[in-house]
Amino acid sequence: MLNIALAIAFSLVTAAFALTLWRLLRGPSAPDRILALDTLYINAIALLVLLGIHLGSALYFEAALLIALMGFVGTVALCKYLLRGDIIE
Amino acid sequence: MKRLLPHPLLTPTLALVWLLLNNSMAPGQIILGLLLGWAIPLFALPFWPEQVRIRHWGTLLRFAGVVLFDILVANLKVAWLILGQPRNLRPAFVVVPLDVSHELAISILANTICLTPGTVSAHLSEDRQSLLVHALDVDDQDELAATIKARYEAPLKEIFEC
Amino acid sequence: MSATTELLLSLLVIIGALFTFIGSLGLARLEDFYTRLHGPTKATTLGVGSLLIASAIYFSINGEGLSLHEVLVTLFLFITAPISAHLLAKAALHQRLASLVPLPKAAGSEDDQESPGSHPS
Incomplete structure (x- = not known):
């Protein structure tokens, strides 16, 4: 049963990836694209966690944690760039 | 010590x-x-020189419970709104005047607003007197501001200020 | 693994994936930036949180001993998601992005003249 649930979940998250990618390509403004990137990294965490359960390996968790940290820093840096035109003050 | x-x-x-x-x-x-x-x-x-002092642990625990419950409700609500007709949404910018002045209390309030009832805090005014909030779907703007003040700001004020 | 835990895990996985999907659907479907902001910050956070709880339960049962480090990612996401949402809203207001409703007066534009002393932290 878990395998069927995982298959459904994989397709849903992949569909989420496609929708986010569409927004990333279409824009229309810079904040929209940053929001799409932000959503993409959260979707990537979801996909990695699912893959970890599917393969029964806890190693993927470390990657998910790193993506969470780096993605947040990236979003903040991009927003800062839009707000001030400069990242390092 | x-x-x-x-x-x-x-x-x-x-x-x-x-x-x-x-x-x-x-x-x-x-x-x-x-x-x-x-x-x-x-x-x-x-x-981070100033020390954080929590005055009422009971209120803090109750506040955490309320926020967790509201996160669940808000998520279901936002999911429902997204699945519905986008044209029926009534988004609005609402100004919430602030009573708290403690920095940590303001940050926690802004974060709580982002996590809960279909609202995102967008901007804190320069003099820290009001918070600009964007809501996804509102009936009554004054009522939303009053809810935020009563449900989230009052307990935070009690926890961090006297 | 008993049938009950398997059912619980399947439910959590499906609910989590569904919320992740709805969040992205909101991002693609809604009409202006400020409403789009709501989808990913709320639905997606709960979706990933639910997936991580499923993962914690799965590895606690199948791995060696209790596995709680998934809680860390959940906690981290719940702390950072509002901050990125707030910063994105601030950046959009700063750029005066068009919205379905009239923008509030002059909010966000005073960031340029922020005096250096106004930030004690």
């Missing part, structure tokens, strides 16, 4: 995070976690 332990609450929190990160309860890890929890606040002191 105050010089050795500048943030008494941060030490156990950091130790706990260290244990979770290593996924182990071995005595060695506990000692290392406590050591890190003691050393990091000392080095971070110049960035």
Whole structure:
């Protein structure tokens, strides 16, 4: 049963990836694209966690944690760039 | 005491995070976690000089419960709104005047607003007197501001200020 | 693994994936930036949180001993998601992005003249 649930979940998250990618390509403004990137990294965490359960390996968790940290820093840096035109003050 | 332990609450929190990160309860890890929890606040002191004081633990626990429940409700509500007709949404910018002046209380309030009832905090005014909030779907703007003030701001004021 | 835990895990996984999907659907479907902001910050956070709880239960049962480090990612996401949402809203207001409703007066534009002393932290 878990395998069927995982298959459904994989397709849903992949569909989420496609929708986010569409927004990333279409824009229309810079904040929209940053929001799409932000959503993409959260979707990537979801996909990695699912893959970890599917393969029964806890190693993927470390990657998910790193993506969470780096993605947040990236979003903040991009927003800062839009707000001030400069990242390092 | 105050010089050795500048943030008494941060030490156990950091130790706990260290244990979770290593996924182990071995005595060695506990000692290392406590050591890190003691050393990091000392080095971070110049960035964060004022001490956090929680005055009402009971209110804090009740507040955490209310927020967790509201996160669930807000998520279901936002999911439902997204699945519905986008044209029926009534988004609005609402200005919420602030009573709290404690910095940490304001940040926690802004974060809580972002996590709960279909609202995102967008801008804190320069004089820290009001918070601009964007809501996804509102009937009555004054009522939303009053709800935020009564449900989230009042307990925070009680926890951090007298 | 008993049938009950398997059912619980399947439910959590499906609910989590569904919320992740709905969040992205909101991002693609809604009409202006400020409403789009709501989808990913709320639905997606709960979706990933639910997936991580499923992962914690799965590895606690199948791995060696209790596995709680997934809680760390959940906690981290719950702390950072509002901050990125707030910063994105601030950046959009700063750029005066068009919205379905009239923008509030002059909010966000005073960031340029922020005096250096106004930030104690």
